[in-house]
Amino acid sequence: MQYMLLCCFDEQRWAEMPDAQRDRIMRAYGEFVQGIVRSGHYRGGAQLHPTATATTLREAHGKVIATDGPFAETREQIGGYHLIECRDLDEALGIAARVPTLAAGGAVEVRPVMPAA
Amino acid sequence: MDLGDLHRREYGRILATLIRTVRDFDLAEDALQEAFEAALARWPTQGPPQNPVAWLLSTARHKAIDQLRHRAMAESKHAEIAALSEREEDAPVPLDSLRLIFTCCHPALSLEAQVALTLRTVCGLSTEEIARAFLVPVPTLAQRIVRAKAKIKNARIPYEVPGDDELAARLEAVLAVVYLVFNEGYSATFGADLVRAELCAEAIRLGRLLVELLPAEREPKGLLALMLLHDARRDARTDDEGAIVLLEDQDRSRWDRAKIAEGAALVERALAGWPPGKYAIQAAIAALHCEAKSAAETDWPQIAALYGLLASLYPSPVVELNRAVAVAMADGLERGLALLDTIHLPGYHLLPAARADLLRRLGRRAEAASAYREALALVTNDAERRFLEKRLAEVARP
Numbered sequence: 466m467q468y469m470l471l472c473c474f475d476e477q478r479w480a481e482m483p484d485a486q487r488d489r490i491m492r493a494y495g496e497f498v499q500g501i502v503r504s505g506h507y508r509g510g511a512q513l514h515p516t517a518t519a520t521t522l523r524e525a526h527g528k529v530i531a532t533d534g535p536f537a538e539t540r541e542q543i544g545g546y547h548l549i550e551c552r553d554l555d556e557a558l559g560i561a562a563r564v565p566t567l568a569a570g571g572a573v574e575v576r577p578v579m580p581a582a
Numbered sequence: 583m584d585l586g587d588l589h590r591r592e593y594g595r596i597l598a599t600l601i602r603t604v605r606d607f608d609l610a611e612d613a614l615q616e617a618f619e620a621a622l623a624r625w626p627t628q629g630p631p632q633n634p635v636a637w638l639l640s641t642a643r644h645k646a647i648d649q650l651r652h653r654a655m656a657e658s659k660h661a662e663i664a665a666l667s668e669r670e671e672d673a674p675v676p677l678d679s680l681r682l683i684f685t686c687c688h689p690a691l692s693l694e695a696q697v698a699l700t701l702r703t704v705c706g707l708s709t710e711e712i713a714r715a716f717l718v719p720v721p722t723l724a725q726r727i728v729r730a731k732a733k734i735k736n737a738r739i740p741y742e743v744p745g746d747d748e749l750a751a752r753l754e755a756v757l758a759v760v761y762l763v764f765n766e767g768y769s770a771t772f773g774a775d776l777v778r779a780e781l782c783a784e785a786i787r788l789g790r791l792l793v794e795l796l797p798a799e800r801e802p803k804g805l806l807a808l809m810l811l812h813d814a815r816r817d818a819r820t821d822d823e824g825a826i827v828l829l830e831d832q833d834r835s836r837w838d839r840a841k842i843a844e845g846a847a848l849v850e851r852a853l854a855g856w857p858p859g860k861y862a863i864q865a866a867i868a869a870l871h872c873e874a875k876s877a878a879e880t881d882w883p884q885i886a887a888l889y890g891l892l893a894s895l896y897p898s899p900v901v902e903l904n905r906a907v908a909v910a911m912a913d914g915l916e917r918g919l920a921l922l923d924t925i926h927l928p929g930y931h932l933l934p935a936a937r938a939d940l941l942r943r944l945g946r947r948a949e950a951a952s953a954y955r956e957a958l959a960l961v962t963n964d965a966e967r968r969f970l971e972k973r974l975a976e977v978a979r980p
Contacts, residue, residue: 466738553740554690577737 467508467578468549468557472564473541474571476515486569493565494545501549506560510547541572548578585622588634593706594791596639598678599671602741604646607703607731613649617642636672679704680795681741683788687756688739695730696759702727704791705784715778716766753796757805757861760788764809768816769963782813793848804852804862810845811868814838826969830877842872860896863888882912899927907936915940931960935970938977947977 479487494512501507516535523530535542544566551557554577561573593614600610617638621630631637686699697716701707707715713723733739744752767781789806796802818832827833846869852862867888874880889905902925910918919940927933938953954974961967 553738553742554688555740555742555744558690575737579736 466551466553466580468551468554468561469576469578470510470547470549470557470561470564471543471574471576472545472547472566472571473574474544474566474569475540476542476544478570479544480515482569490565490569497563497565498547500563501547501560506549506551506556508548508550510545512545513543515544516542544571585618585625588638589618589706592635592638592674594682594704595674595676595679596635596642597703597706598680598682599639599674600642600646601682601703602675602678603643603671604650605741607734609646609649610642611703613642613646614638616645633672635674639672639674640670676795677743679791680743683756683792684743684752685734685739685741687752687759688734689752689755690737690739691730691733692726693759693762695726696755697762698723698726699730700759700788701763701784704788707784711780715781753799753801756792757801760785760792761805761809761861763788764812768812779816782809782816785809786813800852800855801859801861803848804859804865807845807848807852807865808861808868810841810848811865811872814841814845814872820965824965825972826965829871834876837872842869845869846873857895858891860892863892863895867892880911882908886912899925900930903927903930903933903936907940910940915944919944929960931957931962931966931970933957934960938970938973942973942977950977 498507498510519533519535521532521534521536523532547564549557549560551560554575557575557577561575564571564573567573597610597614600614601607604610604613620641621634621638625631625634683700683704686703687696691699698712701712701715702709709724709727710720713720716723743749763781764785767779767783767785769778786806786809789802789809792799792802793806814837815829815832817838818834818836819827821827845865849862849865849869852859853866858866867885870881870885870888886905886908889901889908893901893905903922906918906921906925908918909921919937922933922937922940925933934953934956938950938957941947941950941953951974954970954977958967958970958974961970
């Protein structure tokens with residue numbers, strides 16, 4: 466069973482954070498990913514550029530319209546994701562609890578991935 | 583053979599084992615429902631089987647297999663059915679009840695969903711009964727249960743008893759659900775609320791089940807003791823008109839001595855270890871109240887000491903409030919009043935109500951009246967409102 470861990474963090478806080486702290490978190494991410502690769506849970510993942518680079522598409526009057534920015538204005542934004550293979554939700558939550566941005570005030574949304582039909 | 587009685591006693595246990603075997607909440611529930619219907623049709627004429635529980639379990643399992651065969655026509659689930667048909671159990675497995683409880687009270691579900699699902703599956707209450715007890719519309723409650731079951735399935739919440747490293751935290755969540763069910767029933771006092779009072783009985787049943795299934799854990803015993811000791815005083819808490827009767831004014835001959843004895847014995851077992859749990863300490867306090875022959879003979883110094891212990895191990899402003907009242911009774915009203923003034927609990931009517939009571943006992947009637955008015959501005963429960971109004975009228979009398 467696959468789970469998507471969506472790592473959410475306040476982008477502005479991330480940008481304004483002292484470099485040393487950001488570096489420390491990124492190193493911790495490196496170790497976190499190495500850890501889940503070694504344990505065999507890793508299926509994919511990446512950091513995303515900030516929402517300032519996002520383009521959102523919607524359909525209006527039968528035409529697809531592109532607009533600048535994320536699909537929703539939220540306090541926290543998705544800054545990256547991990548795709549992991551787990552036995553069940555408890556195992557996924559155990560791994561998600563180790564996401565380094567949690568300790569810095571971030572959130573992780575854990576979503577089960579629908580199996581291909 | 584009383585089928586209704588059997589349903590009450592065994593539904594949750596049979597369902598728990600069935601869910602493990604068929605690995606699907608809905609399928610298990612439907613199959614068990616059908617098995618009970620079959621029993622209702624057959625037993626009155628043909629007589630009940632020798633082992634009714636085994637019959638229900640086996641009938642339900644076969645109904646579930648039939649259902650799966652049906653689905654298998656469309657999908658390819660033959661392997662699953664083959665595996666299922668091999669297993670033959672004739673008694674519910676106790677561990678399954680525990681698995682079911684921990685799954686229903688999984689922290690990934692909302693507290694409301696945990697409560698509803700536990701009552702629906704472990705206790706076998708109908709959706710209508712639960713909705714009535716919690717004063718929510720039936721469709722709302724049904725939706726809550728459907729969503730929770732879908733999440734269990736789709737997010738794959740495991741059907742397991744948590745491992746040692748997580749057991750304490752997860753058990754706390756389970757106990758919180760049971761206590762919430764109890765309090766929901768206990769706060770209901772009047773005739774029309776009798777459906778809600780049934781919740782106390784269900785909570786006590788759940789408490790007994792947890793004590794039986796987790797014999798090494800102390801807090802289930804503490805919680806069961808606490809619930810029994812509260813429940814023992816249920817009938818004496820209100821008069822014939824439904825008005826509140828305070829502990830000190832209650833007719834102690836109306837207290838249920840058997841429940842008090844059972845609760846007090848459990849308290850001792852719950853306290854055998856350090857640190858004592860929060861339910862165990864509260865139960866010890868309730869036992870002291872229940873065992874006092876009269877209000878005047880209440881062991882307030884020991885109650886104040888236990889509240890002090892509770893406050894140091896599990897600090898909360900509500901515990902401080904209770905401690906202040908106990909200190910007032912043990913060491914003098916003025917000391918209790920001074921403690922009350924250090925507590926910050928905005929919007930909580932029992933804080934001004936406690937102040938009002940101490941001021942009333944001190945004969946400071948004008949100040950008491952103003953504190954009663956403050957409490958009245960915050961209270962929501964009708965019976966409590968009537969009580970505070972009565973007290974206000976007494977102290978405001980010239």
